[in-house]
Amino acid sequence: MTLLWLCVLWVFASxxxxxxxxRRQYVPGVALLLxxxxxxxxxxxxxxxxxxxxxxxxxxxxxxxxxxFLIAKLRGQNPQVPE
Structure with missing residues (x-):
């Protein structure tokens, strides 16, 4: 049951x-991505x-x-980041 609530919390946080x-998505987005x-x-x-x-x-x-974006960076490309 705890797993269900963690998943629901993750979805709402995303x-x-x-x-x-x-510009404010990077830090919490990386935390959620990990x-x-x-x-x-x-x-x-x-x-x-x-x-x-x-x-x-x-x-x-x-x-x-x-x-x-991460796959392009790992391939050595230089992808554009939206502002």
């Missing part, structure tokens, strides 16, 4: 961060890997632009 101006894999692994351990795969799909859908 929505709240998304409503912030872009917390998501931990929650997804916990979901996988408690609920099964099919549910974890659905959670991963939802996470990738919500964070597709930051993930594209």
């Amino acid at each position: 929505v709240g961060v998304a409503m912030l101006p872009m 917390a998501a894999p931990v929650l997804i692994v916990m979901i996988g351990l408690q609920m099964g890997w099919l549910i974890a795969a659905l959670a991963l799909a939802a996470f990738v859908s919500m964070y597709r632009n930051p993930l594209k």
Whole structure:
């Protein structure tokens, strides 16, 4: 039950961060980006890997632009950051 509340809190925090101006999204967005894999692994351990795969799909859908940015940075490209 605690996992459910942590996941709900994470979703509401992500929505709240998304409503912030872009320059104020970085710090809380990175914290949420780092917390998501931990929650997804916990979901996988408690609920099964099919549910974890659905959670991963939802996470990738919500964070597709930051993930594209990180992948471009890892490839050595210089992606543009919106202001």
